[in-house]
Amino acid sequence: MxxxxxxxxxxxxxxxxxxxxxxxxxxxxxxxxxxxxxxxxxxxxxxxxxxxxxxxxxxxxxxxxxxxxxxxxxxxxxxxxxxxxxxxxxxxxxxxxxxxxxxxxxxxxxxxxxxxxxxxxxxxxxxxxxxxxxxxxxxxLVLKINENQKSAIEKLTPTEKQILQLIAEDKTSKEIADKFFISTRTVDNHRMNICNKLSIHGSNALLKFALENKHLF
Amino acid sequence: MxxxxxxxxxxxxxxxxxxxxxxxxxxxxxxxxxxxxxxxxxxxxxxxxxxxxxxxxxxxxxxxxxxxxxxxxxxxxxxxxxxxxxxxxxxxxxxxxxxxxxxxxxxxxxxxxxxxxxxxxxxxxxxxxxxxxxxxxxxxLVLKINENQKSAIEKLTPTEKQILQLIAEDKTSKEIADKFFISTRTVDNHRMNICNKLSIHGSNALLKFALENKHLF
DNA sequence: TTTTATATGAGTAGGAATACTTAGAAGGTT
DNA sequence: AACCTTCTAAGTATTCCTACTCATATAAAA
Incomplete structure (x- = not known):
């Protein structure tokens, strides 16, 4: 040495x-x-x-x-x-x-x-x-807090999960719509349904949720 | 026992x-x-x-x-x-x-x-x-990736840092304005200045940055 | 077979953030 | 005195997202 x-x-x-x-x-x-x-x-x-x-x-x-x-x-x-x-x-x-x-x-x-x-x-x-x-x-890990949300995520349909995934990847509704060849209005509706299922509200609620919980899905 | x-x-x-x-x-x-x-x-x-x-x-x-x-x-x-x-x-x-x-x-x-x-x-x-x-x-910890951004944060003025902090705490521009008794337009300008200093662009860029880097400030 | 869940699309409304420009006031520096 | 930074404020325009309602098609479930 x-x-x-x-x-x-x-x-x-x-x-x-x-x-x-x-x-x-x-x-x-x-x-x-x-x-x-x-x-x-x-x-x-x-x-x-x-x-x-x-x-x-x-x-x-x-x-x-x-x-x-x-x-x-x-x-x-x-x-x-x-x-x-x-x-x-x-x-x-x-x-x-x-x-x-x-x-x-x-x-x-x-x-x-x-x-x-x-x-x-x-x-x-x-x-x-x-x-x-x-x-x-x-x-x-964010264990405790997310235990509830974890089960809430399970309630999402496959399409909704996929969209949530893309939101976490920083895609806008328009980008998601283009990717799947669907209308932005459809994506908007999915977003709103996700918000309702997850009981989240407010501006950019989904983006916040997606960023904080992307390790869960 | x-x-x-x-x-x-x-x-x-x-x-x-x-x-x-x-x-x-x-x-x-x-x-x-x-x-x-x-x-x-x-x-x-x-x-x-x-x-x-x-x-x-x-x-x-x-x-x-x-x-x-x-x-x-x-x-x-x-x-x-x-x-x-x-x-x-x-x-x-x-x-x-x-x-x-x-x-x-x-x-x-x-x-x-x-x-x-x-x-x-x-x-x-x-x-x-x-x-x-x-x-x-x-x-x-997210150590490595954020080393660059860490130095960029140092370039912010005290007021800008304070505002970034509140953005990370999920406050809207209006809420921040009310808290400091200033116009929302002023907060908007600070936001834009912060975006420029940090070289971030796009929709909700600041919110994303603030959420991902709140442990740095 | 009727109901339900899912995916799709649209209308309308409003809130919020970004983007860019201009500008006054206060403070310190050279 | 001229200059620079910072904080303040407003104008204008655009994009994105939320919120609520309505509607259609399809496939699965009751």
Whole structure:
């Protein structure tokens, strides 16, 4: 391994930090190029050392992990951030994802998990503690809300479904009519029938519905 | 624990299956109510035993894991499915998610991870092997495509951004005008300016853009 | 056989967004 | 002082969609 992966670690618990440093530096591929016990020191380290990865405790004196992630994002620094946290809360996790944090692991995780995380992030991938992967699924699928609509979609006739499909693909009524060699008025009628069956109303209601639910049909 | 959680296990490797059974049945909360070494047997077990959880190998003789998941979905059975697989491929994972599979873990995972997975799924949550959580993030965020548009959004003036925000929230020009006590014509002009800056054209172009990119602003 | 569902087409009305032009007022920049 | 940006506003025209009603043909179902 010629080029080691530079990592900085920030955690205000000395003993935990010590354990983490030893765990990671035991891997020849990784190199700890800095340690910090508060957020401000961590931010300085990131700016000066330009590490590949920064492992940050969320709760720290001075700047917390989120403050650092925001600043990194604003300044477009290249460091990949891993959050290491005690608590398992959906809101914190979602905020972290929005800030582009690459790794999110709980402190209760096994040592192997933490190393896997650093490895994955070093390869440019995300790594999320599996106990919080449920949140991630909630983010990506729209499960609950769409359960009703899902059954409503089943009520549509084949032609109606086809038209809904094309609406989701950004086609106008005229384009759809031309494609099927039918009148735009027919398409209009189908649109209205679909609206009624799905109980949606208002301007561009169908387009909105189609865009938000195209994964369902 | 009065009511144990009933689990069936299907895997065509006897030794692995044996290990899994012992691992899980060691937890008093869990009860193995059936074992199968091929997909058809597994499907029968699910239908007869109505277990809370089915742990399925993807590659099995007869029906594979996906076939079973499809049938379970079609028949609306209440069993929660966990996939246990050797290989780490994004397509398989995405298919599994679409079929409503609750747990997805690699066989290389630690015993603790597998137990955590069963526990999470028993609680109705999802549990995804962290080494594949990257796929999940790719599903939920639209990262790459929107990188260009991200910079374009920066060109908007504060007022324009605010209006774009409200468009994404499903407000009409009139509603936006009323909210800010300005003319709808002013809002119209802002809309047009935004369209020009973002280089988007066509009917309802802004609404489409706003809905697809609301996570960016 | 009567009814129902589906697909087709049209009339009329109005709301909403896009497209393009012009223009005044307020603020800061050079 | 001249210039530029931003926000404000209006005129005019067109396209698209929604809303409601009516009508016909066909095929399936009761």
């Amino acid at each position: 010629k080029n080691k992966i530079n990592i900085i670690i920030a955690d205000d618990h000395p003993i935990f930090r010590r354990g983490l440093v030893e765990l990671i530096s035991a891997i020849s591929q990784f190199s700890i190029c800095g340690e910090a016990e508060d957020g401000n020191a961590a931010m300085e380290l990131i700016q000066k050392q330009n590490p590949a990865i920064a492992i940050l405790d969320i709760n720290m004196p001075g700047m917390n992990g989120f403050d650092i992630a925001k600043k990194v994002k604003a300044q477009k620094l290249s460091v990949n951030i891993i959050f290491l946290t005690m608590y398992n809360e959906e809101e914190l996790f979602n905020k972290a994802m929005d800030l582009g944090v690459k790794g999110y692991i709980l402190k209760e995780c096994a040592a192997k998990d933490i190393l896997d995380c650093v490895q994955s992030v070093a390869e440019g991938k995300h790594y999320i503690s599996p106990v919080i992967s449920d949140y991630l699924v909630n983010r990506s | 009065k009511n144990k959680i009933n689990i069936i296990i299907a895997d065509d490797h006897p030794i692995f299956r044996r290990g899994l059974v012992e691992l899980i049945s060691a937890i008093s909360q869990f009860s193995i109510c059936g074992e199968a070494e091929d997909g058809n047997a597994a499907m029968e077990l699910i239908q007869k035993q109505n277990p809370a959880i089915a742990i399925l190998d993807i590659n099995m003789p007869g029906m594979n894991g996906f076939d079973i998941a499809k049938k379970v979905k079609a028949q609306k059975l209440s069993v929660n499915i966990i996939f246990l697989t050797m290989y780490n491929e994004e397509e398989l994972f995405n298919k599994a998610m679409d079929l409503g599979v609750k747990g997805y873990i690699l066989k290389e995972c630690a015993a603790k991870d597998i137990l955590d997975c069963v526990q999470s799924v028993a609680e109705g949550k999802h549990y995804i092997s962290p080494v594949i959580s990257d796929y999940l993030v790719n599903r939920s």
